[in-house]
Ligand SMILES: [Zn+2]
């Protein structure tokens with residue numbers, strides 16, 4: 281029953297889709313994509329060779345801003361959320377506002393690819409000197425969106441509305457003590473008032489078959505919350521624990537009890553969830569009951585309401601288990617991002633566009649337990665986030681190097697598919713209606 285009704289909805293949406301039919305080639309767009317491809321590769325290599333950490337994307341944002349000015353964008357706003365750039369492109373006719381987003385930051389990883397344009401950049405991170413590398417492919421995201429900007433700035437007559445090109449800093453997180461990323465862009469109000477998008481689109485490269493586009497509706501990538509628990513007991517001799525309150529045993533009970541939350545307390549048919557304690561530290565000797573134990577972990581899920589519920593349960597469980605032992609648990613949860621949640625209506629509306637852009641390379645995908653700060657936009661704006669496969673031909677996922685690995689490489693041939701898909705999403709969403 282369910283699949284039949286969904287099919288009916290999909291068919292009716294398909295029938296109502298404006299202008300371009302699913303099988304009509306868009307030769308104008310294809311020509312423009314081909315014309316910009318060489319530059320996209322060159323920009324990507326240049327950015328790759330000069331990677332910058334979050335909130336320090338000075339060179340990259342200058343490159344982007346100069347490009348948008350050269351294209352005669354209506355507005356080029358710089359210094360957004362520290363180093364971000366938002367370009368405003370108005371179509372030839374009025375219509376809604378939409379946003380296309382690319383992230384610009386690199387990671388503290390020392391590159392090992394041996395590419396001729398590999399990074400040798402080092403940067404200070406606190407006291408430490410670290411290698412810097414575009415190990416998450418944000419160099420490609422930025423270069424592809426620069427390509428889309430060039431294409432669409434020449435197609436204003438096919439745009440009824442306004443496109444915001446959001447070049448975002450610090451997706452991987454801001455340096456300690458600083459704010460940044462999507463959350464700061466929203467906090468600064470850069471996407472509010474007259475600049476409130478009706479829809480936002482973003483993409484991420486990933487180790488998959490080159491040129492494939494993968495997506496799913498609803499929860500797609502997990503929320504990520506960092507959990508810190510400090511358990512305070514009372515120090516004692518290890519031979520006489522009854523003189524103290526043992527935070528080690530109490531911590532063990534808390535860790536076990538926390539696993540009851542995903543296993544026993546949430547509705548697993550709504551969405552899965554994971555709680556991992558990844559670090560635990562306490563004590564100095566084998567025969568001393570220490571005073572305190574500290575642990576850190578991560579909480580992941582795919583549903584906003586479930587996320588709030590789990591955080592409440594984590595706090596209650598840790599506090600009450602500690603209290604039962606006469607100890608105290610101080611629980612702190614730091615949010616990185618809510619779940620990446622692809623709006624159902626928007627995803628269904630744009631599915632024919634994805635199909636035209638990717639052809640038989642369109643895939644639906646499994647849940648991804650990783651997280652992305654694009655989720656912050658989606659908590660306010662209906663959004664669609666999809667994945668572009670960038671493996672070299674015949675190369676398996678492991679051989680290509682995972683995201684964040686010093687060996688991560690991407691197949692530049694796939695970038696034209698990413699450019700075409702982002703451009704098509706904007707053109708289809710803002711296509712002038714015949715009645716206009
Ligand atoms: Zn990343």
Ligand SMILES: [Zn+2]
Nearest residue numbers: 416418451484
């Ligand atoms: Zn990334």
